Amino acid sequence: MADAPLALLAELTHRCPLRCPYCSNPVELARAGTELSTGEWERVLGEAAELGCLQVHLSGGEPTVRRDLPEIVAAARGAGLYANLITAGVLLDAPLMARLVEAGLDHVQLSIQDAEEAGAERIGGMRGAMPRKAEAARLVREAGLPLTLNAVVHRQNLPNLSRMIERALEWGAARLEVAHVQYYGWALLNRDALLPDRAMLDEATRVVTEAQQRLQGRLVIDYVVPDYHAKRPKACMGGWARRFLGVSPAGRILPCHAAESLTGLDFPNVREVSLRAAWEDSPAFNAFRGTGWMPAPCRGCEHAEQDWGGCRCQAFALTGDMRATDPACALSPHHAVLAEAVASAGAPDFRYRGFTREDILPSHDVRLSNA
Amino acid sequence: MTPRFAPGVRLHEDKARGRTVVMAPERMFVPDEIALAVLRLVDGKRDEAAIVAALAAQYDAPEEVIAGDVKALLDDLATRGALIRG
Numbered sequence: 001m002a003d004a005p006l007a008l009l010a011e012l013t014h015r016c017p018l019r020c021p022y023c024s025n026p027v028e029l030a031r032a033g034t035e036l037s038t039g040e041w042e043r044v045l046g047e048a049a050e051l052g053c054l055q056v057h058l059s060g061g062e063p064t065v066r067r068d069l070p071e072i073v074a075a076a077r078g079a080g081l082y083a084n085l086i087t088a089g090v091l092l093d094a095p096l097m098a099r100l101v102e103a104g105l106d107h108v109q110l111s112i113q114d115a116e117e118a119g120a121e122r123i124g125g126m127r128g129a130m131p132r133k134a135e136a137a138r139l140v141r142e143a144g145l146p147l148t149l150n151a152v153v154h155r156q157n158l159p160n161l162s163r164m165i166e167r168a169l170e171w172g173a174a175r176l177e178v179a180h181v182q183y184y185g186w187a188l189l190n191r192d193a194l195l196p197d198r199a200m201l202d203e204a205t206r207v208v209t210e211a212q213q214r215l216q217g218r219l220v221i222d223y224v225v226p227d228y229h230a231k232r233p234k235a236c237m238g239g240w241a242r243r244f245l246g247v248s249p250a251g252r253i254l255p256c257h258a259a260e261s262l263t264g265l266d267f268p269n270v271r272e273v274s275l276r277a278a279w280e281d282s283p284a285f286n287a288f289r290g291t292g293w294m295p296a297p298c299r300g301c302e303h304a305e306q307d308w309g310g311c312r313c314q315a316f317a318l319t320g321d322m323r324a325t326d327p328a329c330a331l332s333p334h335h336a337v338l339a340e341a342v343a344s345a346g347a348p349d350f351r352y353r354g355f356t357r358e359d360i361l362p363s364h365d366v367r368l369s370n371a
Numbered sequence: 372m373t374p375r376f377a378p379g380v381r382l383h384e385d386k387a388r389g390r391t392v393v394m395a396p397e398r399m400f401v402p403d404e405i406a407l408a409v410l411r412l413v414d415g416k417r418d419e420a421a422i423v424a425a426l427a428a429q430y431d432a433p434e435e436v437i438a439g440d441v442k443a444l445l446d447d448l449a450t451r452g453a454l455i456r457g
């Protein structure tokens with residue numbers, strides 16, 4: 001039988017005031033009207049804890065657009081889950097922070113798009129985001145909560161990596177995640193503008209390694225390297241349906257937040273089945289669990305139980321076959337497509353994700369322009 | 372040297388798996404029996420020597436033997452950001 005999952009990724013909404021060009025949300029976003037209600041989330045959180053989850057990552061989109069976020073946090077804590085908020089921070093003001101602390105929030109992960117205001121605005125597509133993030137960081141620390149900064153890095157902001165590390169120190173973060181973009185969804189559409197070349201990547205790795213040494217005991221830096229320069233794929237999500245499950249804004253139960261990009265799998269919905277039934281018995285969760293489903297060259301490969309054949313979404317996006325070996329693997333017959341993508345990268349313009357303005361924020365600081 | 376848990380870090384009963392884990396921001400650690408015995412004594416009041424003394428009494432072992440293990444464990448968790456060594 002399947003081991004119990006460790007964490008639930010609760011995607012509360014696809015709405016977000018930012019429009020990052022590498023967003024992992026599906027290209028077809030769920031509208032507000034289809035989102036799960038407070039009561040439905042409360043039930044789902046209880047089911048997750050009962051199934052064995054220990055943490056819940058409250059994410060989106062931007063989870064703070066939901067007015068019932070404090071109730072959802074309280075439900076998570078009530079169920080015994082460690083409650084982690086993943087936010088862009090631009091809506092996190094003092095009254096909301098106070099309600100979240102009161103509800104028992106354990107930790108905040110705050111994204112930054114770049115080290116300085118101009119770059120961050122261009123990449124995130126929202127004017128004035130940076131000072132609001134700085135203020136959010138201050139509120140989190142003032143409340144005594146631990147803060148992690150999350151920096152998604154790519155061709156456009158990699159030159160500023162050292163200054164992003166300085167921001168993390170300045171804002172009082174205990175951890176910094178430096179993650180290279182994963183290319184599916186929006187990021188794949190923007191790949192040419194985002195993918196770094198080898199020299200940029202090597203420089204980034206050098207900067208991170210140096211900072212990890214220098215800042216030991218002050219700042220923990222986690223570094224996720226990009227697949228496009230790798231010889232072996234990452235164990236995506238620690239293996240399909242092995243450790244994590246996600247619930248989409250509209251209630252679809254997923255082995256990973258990106259899995260909706262796969263066509264041909266029928267993901268169950270919390271409105272119809274329990275998390276346990278989905279985890280243990282649904283064809284979608286069992287489709288790529290373990291090693292039995294693997295074709296060559298994964299089948300029988302000595303690394304099969306380390307990387308689990310890599311990412312299904314990446315395999316699907318790049319080969320059209322979700323069962324294929326992840327092209328990030330040097331043994332994949334499609335491995336060359338990654339090198340070709342690296343060679344042709346360099347386009348400077350983004351295609352932004354976006355709802356119309358009314359769907360997102362009733363204010364006027366959401367800019368729908370291009371840089 | 373009085374160790375305490377970093378903000379957002381706490382021991383948690385993992386009922387589904389019948390064990391105690393250290394929950395931390397976006398990560399967790401699974402302590403073995405010895406580590407757990409040490410961590411149960413981390414309360415922000417006992418200093419390292421008091422933790423060693425309590426363990427020595429509990430396990431009826433010499434303090435010199437225990438002190439090294441305790442220091443290594445506390446150092447390790449401090450490096451990972453889970454403990455603060457005051």
Ligand code: SF4
Pocket residue numbers: 232233297298299301302303304305307308309310325326329330331332
């Ligand atoms: S062939 Fe498959 S299992 Fe082997 S290293 Fe490549 S992706 Fe991993």
Ligand code: SF4
Pocket residue numbers: 184236237240255256257258259310311312313314
């Ligand atoms: S394989 Fe797909 S579903 Fe799994 S983590 Fe990767 S992107 Fe997500």
